Amino acid sequence: MALFVNHLTHIDVSLWCSTRGLVGCSWQVDALLEGELGDDGMLFDFGEVKPWIKRTLDSGLDHTLLVPTQAPGVEVSECDEGVCVRTTHPYVMEVRGPAQAFTLLPWESITLERVTQHLSAQLTEQRPTNVERVTLTLSDEQINGAAYGYSHGLKRHLGNCQRIAHGHRSRLHIFQQQERQAGLEQQWGAWLDNRYLLEEADIAEQTASRLICRYEAAQGHFSISLPAERCSVLPTPTTVENIARWLAEQIAKQTGTATCVHAFEGINKGATALANP
Numbered sequence: 001m002a003l004f005v006n007h008l009t010h011i012d013v014s015l016w017c018s019t020r021g022l023v024g025c026s027w028q029v030d031a032l033l034e035g036e037l038g039d040d041g042m043l044f045d046f047g048e049v050k051p052w053i054k055r056t057l058d059s060g061l062d063h064t065l066l067v068p069t070q071a072p073g074v075e076v077s078e079c080d081e082g083v084c085v086r087t088t089h090p091y092v093m094e095v096r097g098p099a100q101a102f103t104l105l106p107w108e109s110i111t112l113e114r115v116t117q118h119l120s121a122q123l124t125e126q127r128p129t130n131v132e133r134v135t136l137t138l139s140d141e142q143i144n145g146a147a148y149g150y151s152h153g154l155k156r157h158l159g160n161c162q163r164i165a166h167g168h169r170s171r172l173h174i175f176q177q178q179e180r181q182a183g184l185e186q187q188w189g190a191w192l193d194n195r196y197l198l199e200e201a202d203i204a205e206q207t208a209s210r211l212i213c214r215y216e217a218a219q220g221h222f223s224i225s226l227p228a229e230r231c232s233v234l235p236t237p238t239t240v241e242n243i244a245r246w247l248a249e250q251i252a253k254q255t256g257t258a259t260c261v262h263a264f265e266g267i268n269k270g271a272t273a274l275a276n277p
């Protein structure tokens with residue numbers, strides 16, 4: 001007997017890729033549970049499936065930086081903050097933070113298939129009575145049009161969004177005179193893709209070529225060092241509300257036209273902002 005729960009939750013992470021660098025991802029999670037029926041005629045109460053799986057994901061890989069420890073140029077060590085990840089390919093990056101902000105995976109690269117198998121095995125190991133196997137399916141949101149992946153951290157967030165390198169893959173909708181602007185969406189989506197967004201106040205050191213962002217949050221001390229060209233600096237915290245407002249202002253200035261931006265934070269949620277030139 002098998003039980004399925006589609007659209008169970010989402011996972012928002014950043015991952016390190018030896019060709020693309022720091023990549024923000026959002027994955028939809030569907031679950032399949034196989035096993036025997038209990039005396040109550042159920043495999044596992046639907047009311048418990050969702051919280052159990054969500055709890056496991058939220059306290060594990062969700063909102064972490066996924067690090068393929070066998071990838072070329074990746075080095076992981078202990079440091080005062082907890083864990084230090086250094087990379088060389090395709091660019092030099094250093095991230096420091098408490099251990100819970102990282103998921104270290106003994107692979108050469110992070111793929112959706114490997115992450116899916118890893119999480120399915122973890123859940124199967126912790127399975128409740130009657131359940132023999134748990135299989136997750138992770139998928140990218142199908143987006144017809146502009147999309148971008150970004151990474152960031154919100155130091156004031158009391159939950160896991162405070163982690164300095166977690167990310168999202170998001171749609172981007174830009175309206176002028178009530179019409180979607182596909183050209184602008186493609187242009188800005190491509191510009192934003194694989195960027196690190198940070199708040200100006202968190203810049204600890206800056207040169208023409210490198211930027212270091214550092215902050216203290218409830219979970220501990222965090223820092224990230226990246227090539228300046230991979231970063232975009234906002235005057236405010238990088239909440240989706242502020243990202244929407246910042247984009248609307250930039251685009252209104254660029255085009256000389258009143259602009260409304262619908263910025264998404266991962267799948268199915270976001271903020272809208274309107275700006276005049």
Ligand SMILES: Nc1nc2c(c(=O)[nH]1)N=C([C@H](O)[C@H](O)COP(=O)(O)OP(=O)(O)OP(=O)(O)O)CN2
Pocket residue numbers: 009010012058063154157159161166238239240241265266
């Ligand atoms: N009003 C806002 N609230 C939150 C923002 C924001 O920008 N504006 N941002 C965050 C974090 O960046 C976080 O990454 C969002 O993660 P989310 O998926 O919403 O968090 P949860 O895991 O709690 O939600 P799910 O139910 O698992 O999708 C937080 N809040």
